[in-house]
Amino acid sequence: xxxTTRTPATPGAPERRTTSRSARxxxxxxxxxxxxxxxxxxxxxxxxxxxxxxxxxxxxxxLNLFIDNGYLLVAAVGATFVIMSGGIDLSxxxxxxxxxxxxxxxxxxxxxxxxxxxxISLAVGAFGGFLMGYVIHNFEIxxxxxxxxxxxxxxxxxxxxxxxxxxxxDSDVSSLAQTRVPLGVGDLSIGAVVALVVLAAAFYVLHxxxxxxxxxxxxxxxxxxxxxxxxxGGTKIAVYTMSGFCSALAGLLFMLYIQSGxxxxxxxxxxxxxxxxxxxxxxxxxxxxxxxxxxxxxxxxGLIKSIIQFEGTLSSWWxxxxxGVLLCAFILIQRVMTTRRKT
Amino acid sequence: xxxxxxxxxxxxxxxxxxxxxxxxxxxxxxxxxPDFFAIHMTNGHLYGSLVSIVLFGSxxxxxxxxxTLVIATGGIDLSxxxxxxxxGALTCSYISDQADQGALSSVLLAMxxxxxxxxxxxxxxxxxxxxxxxxxxxxxxxxxxAGRGVAQLITDGQIITINSExxxxxxxxxxxxxxxSIFVVAxxxxxxxxxxxxxxxxxxxxxxxxxxxxxRLVGIRSMRIKIMxxxxxxxxxxxxxxxxxxxxxxxxxxxxxLWIxxxxxxxxxxxxxxxxxxxFSIGGTVVxxxxxxxxxxxxxxxxxxTQTNLVFKAAVVIVVCLLQSPKxxxxxxxxxxxxxxxxxxxxxxxxxxxxxxxxxx
Numbered sequence: 001x002x003x004t005t006r007t008p009a010t011p012g013a014p015e016r017r018t019t020s021r022s023a024r025x026x027x028x029x030x031x032x033x034x035x036x037x038x039x040x041x042x043x044x045x046x047x048x049x050x051x052x053x054x055x056x057x058x059x060x061x062x063l064n065l066f067i068d069n070g071y072l073l074v075a076a077v078g079a080t081f082v083i084m085s086g087g088i089d090l091s092x093x094x095x096x097x098x099x100x101x102x103x104x105x106x107x108x109x110x111x112x113x114x115x116x117x118x119x120i121s122l123a124v125g126a127f128g129g130f131l132m133g134y135v136i137h138n139f140e141i142x143x144x145x146x147x148x149x150x151x152x153x154x155x156x157x158x159x160x161x162x163x164x165x166x167x168x169x170d171s172d173v174s175s176l177a178q179t180r181v182p183l184g185v186g187d188l189s190i191g192a193v194v195a196l197v198v199l200a201a202a203f204y205v206l207h208x209x210x211x212x213x214x215x216x217x218x219x220x221x222x223x224x225x226x227x228x229x230x231x232x233g234g235t236k237i238a239v240y241t242m243s244g245f246c247s248a249l250a251g252l253l254f255m256l257y258i259q260s261g262x263x264x265x266x267x268x269x270x271x272x273x274x275x276x277x278x279x280x281x282x283x284x285x286x287x288x289x290x291x292x293x294x295x296x297x298x299x300x301x302g303l304i305k306s307i308i309q310f311e312g313t314l315s316s317w318w319x320x321x322x323x324g325v326l327l328c329a330f331i332l333i334q335r336v337m338t339t340r341r342k343t
Numbered sequence: 344x345x346x347x348x349x350x351x352x353x354x355x356x357x358x359x360x361x362x363x364x365x366x367x368x369x370x371x372x373x374x375x376x377p378d379f380f381a382i383h384m385t386n387g388h389l390y391g392s393l394v395s396i397v398l399f400g401s402x403x404x405x406x407x408x409x410x411t412l413v414i415a416t417g418g419i420d421l422s423x424x425x426x427x428x429x430x431g432a433l434t435c436s437y438i439s440d441q442a443d444q445g446a447l448s449s450v451l452l453a454m455x456x457x458x459x460x461x462x463x464x465x466x467x468x469x470x471x472x473x474x475x476x477x478x479x480x481x482x483x484x485x486x487x488x489a490g491r492g493v494a495q496l497i498t499d500g501q502i503i504t505i506n507s508e509x510x511x512x513x514x515x516x517x518x519x520x521x522x523x524s525i526f527v528v529a530x531x532x533x534x535x536x537x538x539x540x541x542x543x544x545x546x547x548x549x550x551x552x553x554x555x556x557x558x559r560l561v562g563i564r565s566m567r568i569k570i571m572x573x574x575x576x577x578x579x580x581x582x583x584x585x586x587x588x589x590x591x592x593x594x595x596x597x598x599x600x601l602w603i604x605x606x607x608x609x610x611x612x613x614x615x616x617x618x619x620x621x622x623f624s625i626g627g628t629v630v631x632x633x634x635x636x637x638x639x640x641x642x643x644x645x646x647x648x649t650q651t652n653l654v655f656k657a658a659v660v661i662v663v664c665l666l667q668s669p670k671x672x673x674x675x676x677x678x679x680x681x682x683x684x685x686x687x688x689x690x691x692x693x694x695x696x697x698x699x700x701x702x703x704x
Contacts, residue, residue: 088480135661139668142618144419144480148605149660156653271488284481317495317596324489331485335475 032281032333033293039326040300043307051310060186061306067188069302070195071096071253073295075269076276077202078246080294083277084206085239086219086286087143091132091150092247093269095125097262098154099251104166104261107173114172122248128154129244133237143240151270158263165262168255177256191253198249203291215239219286275323276301279330300326357615360666361630364613368637375645388517392640400636401514401524402427402583404629406603407610408535409579411628412572414611417552417620418472418479420573423580423607425490426464427600430457430581431588432494434510435503444507453510454585461581462574464490469570487604494596504593514589524586531579536625545623548572552620609656610635613663634659 047056055061066073075092082089099121106117128150136146168174180187188196206212214235217225226232254266274284280297282289304322308315353359372379372392382391406423413420434457441449464486471482516523539545550558551565558565583603588594612618613634614627638659642652665671 135665139665139671139674141664141668141671145608145612145618145660145664148608149657149664151605151657152653152660153657156651156655156657160648160651160654271484274484275488278481284478315495315500317492317500320492321489321496324485324492327488328485331471331477331481332475335477 029288029337030290031337032330033290033296035333036280036293036296036300036330040296040303043300043303047303047307047310051307054310056310058186063183063186063188063192065299065302065306066192066195068257068305069298070189070191071250071257072269072272072276072301073195073298074198074246074253075250076273076280076294076298077198077291078243078250079270079273080202080277080280080282080289080291081206081215081239081246082143082243083274083282083284084219084286084289085215085236086222087136087236087239088147088274088284089129089132089150089240089243089247090144090147090270091128091154092243092250092273093266093271094151094154094158095128095244095247096251096254096266096269097264098158099125099248100255100258100265101158101161101166101261101263103252103255104168105161107170108166108168108261114170114176118252121252122245125248125251126241126245129247130237130241132244133240136240137233137236155263155267161261161263163263165260165264167260173256173259177259189257191256194249194253198246199291199295206291211235211238216287219283219288221287272301272323275327278334279326281330281334283334284331357624358626358630361614361627361634365630365634365637368634368641372641372644379644384520387520389520392644394522396633396636396640397525397528398522399640400632401522401528402586402600403603403606403610403636404528404632405531405579405583405586406600407607407614407628407632408532408625409576410604410607411611411614411616411623411625412535412539412548413479413576414608414616414618415548415552415620415623416569416572417555418569418573419608419618420468420483420576421480421604422464422468422483422486422490423576423583424600424602424604425486425488425494426461426577426580427584427587427603428491428494428594428596429464429497430461430584431599432497432503432594432596433457433460434585435505435588435594436497438505438507438510439503444505445509447509450507450509454513457585458578458581461577461584465574465577466570468577469573472573473566473569491596494594494599496596498594498596500596502593502595506592510589511592512589514586515592524590527582527586531582532625532629539623539625549622552622554621606635607632609660612667613659615667617667 044062050056075096079089079092102124103117103121106112106120107114112120132143132146132150135141136143176190179190181190181193206215214225214230217228217230218232218235222232251266255261258265276297277289277294278284278297279300280289280293280295282293301323304326305319308318369379376392379392382389382393384390406427410420410423434453437453437456438444438450441453443449468479468483468486471477471485472479475482512518512523513527514524518526539548547558547563547568550561550563551568555565555569558568580600580603584600587599608618610631611628612631614624614629614631616623616627635656638655639652642655647655
């Protein structure tokens with residue numbers, strides 16, 4: 001966030017043993033993002049050296065990272081806002097699942113045109129987020145519990161629509177899903193393009209608008225933000241509304257990607273989103289981080305998956321273990337950094 | 344003592360509302376199943392809706408009791424579901440490797456192994472929270488994410504089925520006409536209540552939850568208390584894991600104990616323990632877990648489609664949380680919440696939240 005150089009370690013502080021230069025480096029808020037970007041590069045190079053003969057170096061493999069994880073990127077961007085403001089949103093996975101179910105049902109069973117279904121789903125997701133934000137702010141209940149209720153509610157609503165998965169064979173949906181945007185070195189799906197647009201918009205909003213500043217301020221210290229006269233309630237509710245909107249959009253992209261609605265779609269995806277945000281270097285206590293870090297977080301998670309696919313012999317549970325180990329490493333890095341900053 | 348003051352004392356008891364909800368839920372069943380409260384004896388075993396509620400609710404009660412103490416220290420443990428899966432996976436895979444799956448010694452050894460794994464998970468959580476000072480919700484997220492992967496690694500991604508008579512006892516067996524798991528739960532709850540209410544331990548836990556730094560300054564080893572509490576919670580989850588895998592005679596790394604952490608937190612909240620820490624009620628938690636299990640059973644018996652189960656649960660979470668929120672009560676019931684009772688230890692930090700929970704209707 002700020003580019004001012006940090007003061008060297010004061011004598012007597014715990015980091016006395018380190019030189020002032022390394023202390024300064026560790027105090028730099030951009031460090032986690034750089035570490036994640038570096039990790040991504042290292043992993044990519046390792047992948048290249050191991051699977052060069054299987055076409056890992058193909059530019060389309062790289063672009064597939066965006067195609068296969070576009071929905072996660074959108075959900076993680078929403079989660080970034082919430083976490084940046086010092087909250088947490090556990091309902092992400094359920095809202096994604098519910099959106100796939102709702103759209104599949106509306107398109108397939110009700111027969112509404114896709115152009116009408118998209119705004120409806122987005123509005124429902126955003127309204128869900130708004131409600132959660134409203135309760136969190138007005139009744140001062142912990143975000144954890146309110147969004148937990150949201151998790152139950154949306155997953156339950158999925159099952160209320162149908163217990164069975166609904167396959168979508170609507171021509172609009174399949175043509176949209178198959179549309180490719182040529183890039184010269186390969187192509188991207190519509191979902192990936194939408195995800196990148198959302199990322200760009202979030203980058204602008206968070207780093208260049210008044211609203212973004214407020215999110216940082218509230219996450220940094222809610223009391224101070226209140227004393228400064230920032231509109232606490234409005235911002236908080238807006239953040240959860242955005243998260244709901246992003247989750248619904250992610251659900252739409254997921255629906256396009258998989259072309260079906262299923263009550264068990266995206267179970268636990270909120271954890272992937274939170275993990276991506278944390279690995280991307282956003283402080284879980286709020287107030288510090290970058291949207292670009294979230295992009296790298298998602299890319300690292302996606303790269304783990306595709307390396308495991310290329311490896312072939314490794315099983316999917318290694319993804320969970322690797323994610324957990326990475327999560328742990330980044331949480332510890334953040335911890336070391338925050339203690340340094342406080343002293 | 345007049346009748347009204349007795350009534351006031353009763354309604355102001357911290358267990359009043361959870362018990363009232365439980366009784367109301369149980370009564371809802373009666374019009375649909377007239378012999379709901381009947382318990383009959385078949386083949387020397389007691390059967391009946393009440394028995395099965397306790398039987399199926401046993402793992403949840405165990406996990407929730409462990410969670411109560413963690414929440415009392417101001418923390419939260421999201422990893423319990425994964426610990427359930429790891430314990431079950433380790434125990435079942437050890438038993439399935441034995442030539443004689445019925446041998447008592449190897450079953451006990453397998454259970455010991457599973458519980459050691461749970462202790463390791465608890466130590467890790469406690470280390471991250473107490474030593475490294477990481478927010479509990481984040482520290483325990485690590486095992487929540489990685490733990491199911493580890494469980495699947497142990498079972499090689501398969502669902503391991505076993506056929507062991509002694510092991511079957513814990514989760515599915517009967518003893519003295521009652522399900523054996525009820526005795527396990529009763530023992531754990533009794534030990535917990537004795538330790539926390541007959542010794543100073545409970546006070547220490549509440550003090551750490553109220554203000555960890557202040558407790559440290561008055562000479563309480565808050566770090567050690569916190570680590571101990573996370574280990575205890577993990578062991579409770581481990582026993583629940585044994586119970587679940589024993590009941591199904593199988594270890595499923597992916598689905599065992601799925602979402603049990605959320606149900607456990609819900610049980611704790613319904614039981615009147617504040618998520619802010621500093622005070623807790625084991626009895627309330629047991630009632631809360633029973634409320635959740637009864638809700639599930641009720642949904643089955645009154646013929647509501649089972650898929651709406653989660654919607655009901657969501658509604659219960661919201662209603663309970665709203666009732667506990669001082670701000671909501673102040674808005675709806677006109678500010679009576681502010682005058683309710685003396686301030687709790689947490690009052691220093693958050694005066695508005697210190698009013699006793701669940702005591703004002």
